[in-house]
Amino acid sequence: xxxxxxxxxxxxxxxxxxxxxxxxxxxxxxxxxxxxxxxxxxxxxxxxxxxxxxxxxxxxxxxxxxxxxxxxxxxxxxxxxxxxxxxxxxxxxxxxxxxxxxxxxxxxxxxxxxxxxxxxxxxxxxxxxxxxxxxxxxxxxxxxxxxxxxxxxxxxxxxxxxxxxxxxxxxxxxxxxxxxxxxxxxxxxxxxxxxxxxxxxxxxxxxxxxxxxxxxxxxxxxxxxxxxxxxxxxxxxxxxxxx
Ligand code: HEM
Numbered sequence: 001x002x003x004x005x006x007x008x009x010x011x012x013x014x015x016x017x018x019x020x021x022x023x024x025x026x027x028x029x030x031x032x033x034x035x036x037x038x039x040x041x042x043x044x045x046x047x048x049x050x051x052x053x054x055x056x057x058x059x060x061x062x063x064x065x066x067x068x069x070x071x072x073x074x075x076x077x078x079x080x081x082x083x084x085x086x087x088x089x090x091x092x093x094x095x096x097x098x099x100x101x102x103x104x105x106x107x108x109x110x111x112x113x114x115x116x117x118x119x120x121x122x123x124x125x126x127x128x129x130x131x132x133x134x135x136x137x138x139x140x141x142x143x144x145x146x147x148x149x150x151x152x153x154x155x156x157x158x159x160x161x162x163x164x165x166x167x168x169x170x171x172x173x174x175x176x177x178x179x180x181x182x183x184x185x186x187x188x189x190x191x192x193x194x195x196x197x198x199x200x201x202x203x204x205x206x207x208x209x210x211x212x213x214x215x216x217x218x219x220x221x222x223x224x225x226x227x228x229x230x231x232x233x234x235x236x237x238x239x240x241x242x243x
Pocket of ligand 1: 150
């Protein structure tokens with residue numbers, strides 16, 4: 001918190017003291033936190049999706065890739081250190097993203113003098129309306145997903161030395177409900193990403209109808225591309241293309 005003296009305020013020979021927020025806690029600062037953490041999370045999603053697609057190159061190649069993840073940075077960094085640094089950065093990014101979103105939403109609500117009489121008219125797009133619950137669903141999915149494919153506790157095979165086998169066991173045809181659950185979660189990620197990326201592109205690009213159309217198209221391409229890449233893996237296992 002900063003204390004400033006407001007010399008422009010009407011006063012009779014007095015210095016009026018006002019409170020201003022530190023830059024990071026201002027609305028603009030919080031939106032920057034949302035954008036920077038969002039970009040980090042999207043970068044992770046792109047790299048993770050590309051890594052998952054290596055499943056199409058066969059078991060040896062995929063397992064080799066998964067083991068290599070633990071060796072990134074060696075010998076400069078000890079075994080698995082890079083992975084733990086990445087996990088720490090991602091966790092901090094997720095927490096900061098949620099805190100900034102919650103504070104911004106509370107401020108927006110507090111700034112409204114009265115509740116909207118015609119709520120429906122000002123509700124915005126489907127993606128915009130589902131941001132909060134979408135975020136909660138994604139968080140719950142990631143917790144389940146880590147227990148499934150990272151620690152193996154919820155995986156039918158759960159063999160850390162054979163990630164390919166874990167994925168194949170996970171999405172086996174008789175476990176179609178797991179594929180269904182993953183599909184719902186990935187589509188939720190897609191909607192969340194479409195709105196988040198659209199907001200970011202719109203802020204960065206030209207503030208014109210053309211700029212807005214481009215931002216909308218760019219966000220849609222990103223969201224659909226990521227959804228398709230992620231869904232390819234469970235559906236390839238479900239249909240027997242990968243076994
Ligand atoms: C069908 C789609 C997906 C598949 C097949 C998949 C596969 C995997 C696998 C095999 C691992 C374990 C990697 C290892 O420890 O060697 C993993 C870890 C992980 N996945 Fe996914 N994933 C998918 C979708 C997602 C999505 C949509 C998200 C985020 C919203 C996500 C976030 C993570 C995270 C945070 C980890 C933990 C990484 C770590 O150990 O540090 N995954 N995934």
